[in-house]
Amino acid sequence: MATYIFGDLHGCFDEFSKLLDKIKFTPQKDEIIITGDIIGRGPKPLHTLNYLISVKELYPNSIHAVLGNHDLNFLAVAAGVHKAKHRDRIEAILTSDKLPKIIDFYLDLPLLYLDKNKKIAVCHAGIYPKWNLNEAEYLSDFIRKIMLDPIDRKLLLSNMFGDTPNCFTEDLKKTDLSLWRFIISAFTRMRLCTEDLVLDYGHSNCSVKDAQKDNLYPWFNFGKPYMYNDEEYTLFFGHWAALEAQCNAKNIIALDTGCVWENMLTCYCLETKERISVKSKTKIS
Numbered sequence: 001m002a003t004y005i006f007g008d009l010h011g012c013f014d015e016f017s018k019l020l021d022k023i024k025f026t027p028q029k030d031e032i033i034i035t036g037d038i039i040g041r042g043p044k045p046l047h048t049l050n051y052l053i054s055v056k057e058l059y060p061n062s063i064h065a066v067l068g069n070h071d072l073n074f075l076a077v078a079a080g081v082h083k084a085k086h087r088d089r090i091e092a093i094l095t096s097d098k099l100p101k102i103i104d105f106y107l108d109l110p111l112l113y114l115d116k117n118k119k120i121a122v123c124h125a126g127i128y129p130k131w132n133l134n135e136a137e138y139l140s141d142f143i144r145k146i147m148l149d150p151i152d153r154k155l156l157l158s159n160m161f162g163d164t165p166n167c168f169t170e171d172l173k174k175t176d177l178s179l180w181r182f183i184i185s186a187f188t189r190m191r192l193c194t195e196d197l198v199l200d201y202g203h204s205n206c207s208v209k210d211a212q213k214d215n216l217y218p219w220f221n222f223g224k225p226y227m228y229n230d231e232e233y234t235l236f237f238g239h240w241a242a243l244e245a246q247c248n249a250k251n252i253i254a255l256d257t258g259c260v261w262e263n264m265l266t267c268y269c270l271e272t273k274e275r276i277s278v279k280s281k282t283k284i285s
């Protein structure tokens with residue numbers, strides 16, 4: 001029995017299959033958890049989702065994932081509140097007869113996945129440094145409930161785009177759409193922030209060193225977002241391909257190695273603490 005945490009797949013089904021073969025993934029006994037952005041930009045989103053859904057139907061405990069910004073973008077397009085861009089490469093899913101099943105699969109995914117026995121947490125972009133895992137769990141559940149209500153979901157999906165508010169303050173009210181937007185942005189888009197924990201969205205391809213010149217730092221430099229009650233968890237995240245999985249923060253592991261950018265697809269075996277990768281063959285224009 002082994003647990004593998006996978007970085008962003010982005011519809012790179014060929015590399016995903018290769019990595020599953022390499023680890024000899026056996027859904028009867030193994031578990032995989034994906035850091036989100038299952039689709040978006042890459043060549044085979046439908047293959048990727050069909051595979052995950054069919055394995056999950058047979059072995060519900062073998063497949064887990066969290067929502068990434070590209071997954072939410074797809075849900076917004078599917079709900080008719082947002083227009084797809086050609087580079088999203090989600091047409092094949094939108095026109096598939098599996099679309100209702102795919103939407104159901106997605107609506108079941110949280111922003112934060114916690115395994116309290118294995119003491120691991122998985123999210124797409126990260127945990128906002130003012131939060132610990134208890135607070136993050138509460139906020140992830142809060143958004144999940146909103147997503148399960150069709151009217152609230154539409155309201156959330158049509159109001160989640162935008163860069164403000166960029167800081168978490170106690171006066172953001174529960175019913176406030178800007179609170180919903182901040183929670184979604186922190187979990188799925190965050191990379192850099194100021195020392196005052198104001199999030200920045202303008203430096204997505206910038207190196208950590210260059211960002212520092214603008215007084216911006218990785219979110220994982222601050223706080224202890226890996227704490228659950230008084231226990232230390234290991235926190236996994238994806239999203240930030242330009243980081244090249246370089247994260248030296250305690251208990252925090254970066255897994256997006258840019259498969260969709262012709263780099264690598266990586267997973268981490270929890271039991272052996274080993275990273276396993278395959279070279280990407282995906283080249284997007």
Ligand SMILES: [Mn+2]
Binds near residue numbers: 037070188239
């Ligand atoms: Mn992402």
